[in-house]
Amino acid sequence: MKAIADARHMTVRHLMALWRQPWWIAVSLVQPVIWLLLFGALFKAVTDIPGFGSDNYVQFLAPGVVVMTAFFGAGWTGMPVIEDLDRGVIDRFLVSPVRRSSLITGRLAQGGLTTAIQSLIIVLLALAVGATFANGIVGVAVLIAVSVLIGSAFGCLSIGLALLARREETLIATVQFLLLPLSFVSATFMQKDLMPDWMATVADYNPLNWAVEAGREAVTASPDWAAIAGKTGLLIAFLVVCGFFAMRAFRTYQRSV
Amino acid sequence: MYAIEAASLAKTYPGDVRALDGLSFSVEQGTVFGLLGPNGAGKSTTVKILTTLAHPDAGSASVAGHDVLAEPAGVREAIGVVSQQGGHDREATGRENMRLQGQVYDMSGADLERRIDSLLEQFHLTEAADRLAREYSGGMQRRLDIATALVHKPRVLFLDEPTTGLDPEVRAEMWEEIARLRGEGLTVLLTTHYLEEADRLAAQLAIVDKGKVVAEGSPDELKRELRGDAIHVELANGAADGDVATALDGVPGVTEVMVEDRALHARADDGARTVPGVLAALEAAGIEAAAVTVARPSLDDVYLRHAGRTFSEAEAQTDTADQEESR
Numbered sequence: 393m394k395a396i397a398d399a400r401h402m403t404v405r406h407l408m409a410l411w412r413q414p415w416w417i418a419v420s421l422v423q424p425v426i427w428l429l430l431f432g433a434l435f436k437a438v439t440d441i442p443g444f445g446s447d448n449y450v451q452f453l454a455p456g457v458v459v460m461t462a463f464f465g466a467g468w469t470g471m472p473v474i475e476d477l478d479r480g481v482i483d484r485f486l487v488s489p490v491r492r493s494s495l496i497t498g499r500l501a502q503g504g505l506t507t508a509i510q511s512l513i514i515v516l517l518a519l520a521v522g523a524t525f526a527n528g529i530v531g532v533a534v535l536i537a538v539s540v541l542i543g544s545a546f547g548c549l550s551i552g553l554a555l556l557a558r559r560e561e562t563l564i565a566t567v568q569f570l571l572l573p574l575s576f577v578s579a580t581f582m583q584k585d586l587m588p589d590w591m592a593t594v595a596d597y598n599p600l601n602w603a604v605e606a607g608r609e610a611v612t613a614s615p616d617w618a619a620i621a622g623k624t625g626l627l628i629a630f631l632v633v634c635g636f637f638a639m640r641a642f643r644t645y646q647r648s649v
Numbered sequence: 650m651y652a653i654e655a656a657s658l659a660k661t662y663p664g665d666v667r668a669l670d671g672l673s674f675s676v677e678q679g680t681v682f683g684l685l686g687p688n689g690a691g692k693s694t695t696v697k698i699l700t701t702l703a704h705p706d707a708g709s710a711s712v713a714g715h716d717v718l719a720e721p722a723g724v725r726e727a728i729g730v731v732s733q734q735g736g737h738d739r740e741a742t743g744r745e746n747m748r749l750q751g752q753v754y755d756m757s758g759a760d761l762e763r764r765i766d767s768l769l770e771q772f773h774l775t776e777a778a779d780r781l782a783r784e785y786s787g788g789m790q791r792r793l794d795i796a797t798a799l800v801h802k803p804r805v806l807f808l809d810e811p812t813t814g815l816d817p818e819v820r821a822e823m824w825e826e827i828a829r830l831r832g833e834g835l836t837v838l839l840t841t842h843y844l845e846e847a848d849r850l851a852a853q854l855a856i857v858d859k860g861k862v863v864a865e866g867s868p869d870e871l872k873r874e875l876r877g878d879a880i881h882v883e884l885a886n887g888a889a890d891g892d893v894a895t896a897l898d899g900v901p902g903v904t905e906v907m908v909e910d911r912a913l914h915a916r917a918d919d920g921a922r923t924v925p926g927v928l929a930a931l932e933a934a935g936i937e938a939a940a941v942t943v944a945r946p947s948l949d950d951v952y953l954r955h956a957g958r959t960f961s962e963a964e965a966q967t968d969t970a971d972q973e974e975s976r
Contacts, residue, residue, distance in 0.1 A: 394755075401752040409740045412781075480734030484797075487700040489725050490753040648663075649703045 393585040395491040402490075402498025409472075410502060417509060424461040424514055428453060431581065432521065442601075444583050454518035455535055456580035462507040462515060462539035463600055465577070467567040469499055469547035470554030477558055477645075486646065496551055496638050503547050504540045511536045526613035534610035534620065541627040542603035548634035552641035574600045579608070599630045650714075652678040652805050652836035653699060658708035659860075660694055669705065670860035676853070677840060681831055683851025684840040685948065687963040691860040692840035692885035693733060696809045699838070700730045702885075708717040713804050729803035731794045733810050739783035741795050743774050746782060747800050754801035761800075768796040772826065788819035792826060805836045812846060824849055844948040844960060856948075856955055858963070863955040868948060875946040876952060877904075878920030880927065882913040885937035900926045911939075920944075 400431075410416065432450040439447050446452045485495060513530055515525065525531055546559045554563055577594050578601035584592050595601040606623035609615050653676040660669040669691045675684040686694045691962030695946065697703035698892045699712055701721040709716065710906050728738070744765060751761040769775045772792040777785060782793060791811060798806060811827065812820040820843075827850055830837055841847050846852035847854050848868045856864040856871070864871055880903075890908045902923050905916045917923035931938050952960045 397755075398753065401749055405738065405741060405745070405749055408745065409738075412740065476738075478734065479739065480732040480736035481738055483702055483732050483734070484730065484750075485753065486751070487702050487725055487728065487730050488753045489722060489755075535942035646702060647704065649697055 394489075395493050397606070398491045398494030399497040399501065401492045403501040404496055406502035409506070410506065417506060420461070420465055420506075421510060421513060423464065424510070425458045425517065427460070428457050428514065428518060429521065434616075435581070438582070441586060442587055445585075446468065446583075448522065448524075450518060450521055451523045452583075452608070453581065454514065454523040455611055456578075458511045458514050458535055459539050459542060459603045459607050460575055460580055461510055462543035463546055463603070464571055465506060465510070465569055466503055466543035466546040467550055469503055470550035470552075470563050470567075471550050471560065473499070473554040474558060474560050474563065477554070483649075484647075487641075492639065492642050496548060496635065499551065500544045500547050503543055507536065507540050507543045508536050511539055512640075525611045527611050527615060531611035534615075535607040538603045538606045538610070538624060539625070541631055542600060544628065545599060545634040546633040548631070548638040552634070552638040555638075555641035555645040558645075569631050574598055577601070579604050598600060599627065602626050602630075650678050651675045651711075651908065653682070653710070653712050653838060654660075655695065655699065655710040656708055658692075658695065658698060658705045658710060660703070662696065662705050667947065668860055669698075669708075672828055672857065672861055673707070673708075674855045674862050676836060676866060678836050679829075679832075679834050680852045681839060681850055683847040683854035684857055685842070685844065685847040685851075685854050685858035685952075687842055687960060687966075690842075690857040690963075692842075693809055694860075694872040695857075696730075696732075696838070696840060699724075700728055700807055701725055709805065727804045729798035729801065729806045731798045731811060733792075735790060735794045737782050737793050739796060740781060742779050742781055743769070743785070743796075746780040746793060747797050750797045751776075751800045756801060758951055759906055764800060764802075768799055771829075772796040784901075786819075788822060791815065791819075791823060795809050795826065804834070805838065806830065808837060808839045810840055810842065812841070814841065820846075842964065844952070848948055858952075858956040864951060871948065871951045872946040875916075875950050877916045877918040877946075878903075879925065879944045879946060879950065880913075880915045880917055880920050881939050881942045881944065882915075882927065882931070882938050883940040884908075884911045884913055885939040887911045888913075890937045892934060893931075893936065896930050896936060899908060900930050903927060 427479050429449065432453055436449050438444060482495070550567065553566055557563055576590055578598050579595065584595055587595065602623040606620045609620050655672050658669045658672045659806065661667050666739065672691060672695060684695060686692050694703065698705050699710055699717060701724050704718065711717065712724045713727035717724050747765045747768065748761065751764065756764070763842055765876070769778050772795065774789065774792060774796065777789060782790060785793060795811070808827065812823045815823060824846065834959050839850060851868065852869055855862045866955050887910060888908065893913055894906050897906055900923065902917050903915050907914045924941060924943060928941065949960050956963060
């Protein structure tokens with residue numbers, strides 16, 4: 393109970409901070425909008441490749457952009473954690489009865505809400521430029537859910553890294569190093585069947601790809617729910633592992649002070 | 650009963666940095682206790698261990714009757730902490746910072762809001778309560794940190810260098826705020842590298858050097874250990890060490906004569922009575938005095954005696970060490 397109450401209080405703290413800088417959501421939408429509009433136009437012709445299986449690239453791309461936006465945003469979850477460390481905010485909580493988990497879940501809750509808002513905006517934008525979400529609200533809800541899952545998992549990783557590295561430069565370098573490769577070794581931009589074999593194999597183990605495939609399947613007219621459930625299960629397992637890592641990072645941090 | 654007991658605390662950081670080397674002291678309930686020492690003496694590490702943030706390599710400690718290693722939860726319930734960095738969220742208002750602190754300690758509703766209002770009042774933050782902490786001045790931020798640490802009515806309050814980095818004027822204001830915390834049964838552990846601060850605020854203090862307590866007692870007791878007053882004479886033209894010593898040889902009650910450029914330092918049991926004799930002897934020897942001061946022993950003198958170096962020298966040494974470390 394205490395963990396839930398603490399998480400609620402921490403969430404309020406982070407939501408207040410977000411509320412005071414709502415333009416941040418708009419800024420973080422610039423990139424996905426560019427992907428959606430620019431990549432959508434640039435790679436329009438890839439649908440002509442035999443075996444691509446879709447004749448509307450924006451349609452194909454939109455769910456991928458939703459998931460990727462959640463993933464990119466989550467990578468930076470650790471940045472305010474480093475600021476909290478520098479200003480002694482984390483230390484103040486660590487010497488209080490607050491549940492450590494709430495220092496993570498509070499940020500994840502704020503990140504999840506941000507993801508949901510961003511996802512809806514991207515979906516509306518995609519609709520405007522010709523995409524369709526055949527499965528309606530249910531499909532979009534599942535798409536947002538898997539986006540929140542992948543965002544939460546990488547949010548945990550980012551928080552853990554922040555606690556271990558304690559330097560913004562290190563976190564930025566690590567996140568930059570991971571974001572693009574993981575994005576390209578996934579079905580975000582390209583049908584997996586058309587990838588080189590080795591890449592398709594790597595993509596099978598890429599959590600981002602699990603989310604992209606589950607999200608894309610969910611918005612089709614007749615989704616394969618078993619496949620979606622399988623991918624979602626994998627994402628939940630990945631989130632648990634990442635959460636464990638973040639909790640351990642608090643212990644490692646405390647041992648070093 | 651002791652509110653804080655630390656016994657033989659030791660801690661070494663990676664890179665063989667020995668922060669604590671068998672540090673022990675106890676603090677009586679309801680008093681202000683000062684840990685005085687230069688930067689790098691181990692004061693902050695002590696606070697981190699006592700507040701359950703860090704673990705000692707050896708030794709034991711208890712706070713408010715709870716062992717810091719065996720019952721950290723009990724310690725956390727009983728303490729308020731103001732770390733050197735402060736600990737407030739700059740992107741939240743003063744009131745929000747205090748509210749979150751109370752909520753973490755399971756306070757809520759009207760009780761919590763009343764407590765916050767009265768602390769805001771006490772620390773002169775009522776008007777600024779709903780502004781973001783990032784807009785506060787340095788002194789206001791420090792007052793917010795202390796007010797926040799008091800929201801849940803802790804029994805033991807830790808203040809780690811509460812006035813470092815503040816302007817002298819603001820520092821004097823902070824001293825008044827801290828002095829007002831005395832009474833009400835609150836035990837305060839204050840760390841500082843300002844001799845004056847320890848002298849003004851702490852009823853009892855421990856002088857820390859290189860991870861150990863080198864002297865302990867009330868500021869007056871510690872100063873009384875030093876025999877007599879310090880006499881400082883500024884010499885108009887300077888003089889050789891030997892000449893001065895010879896000249897003062899016959900003056901009763903004068904000891905530890907030392908000449909440093911144009912300054913003559915000596916100690917005397919009763920400074921005021923001895924000065925005329927000193928001046929007469931100097932005049933007889935043809936040494937002209939430009940100014941003379943008599944001072945009660947300061948904590949600086951105490952530190953010099955126990956740590957074997959002056960306080961400013963120790964600070965300079967740690968600064969150099971820090972610079973080398975960061976290189």
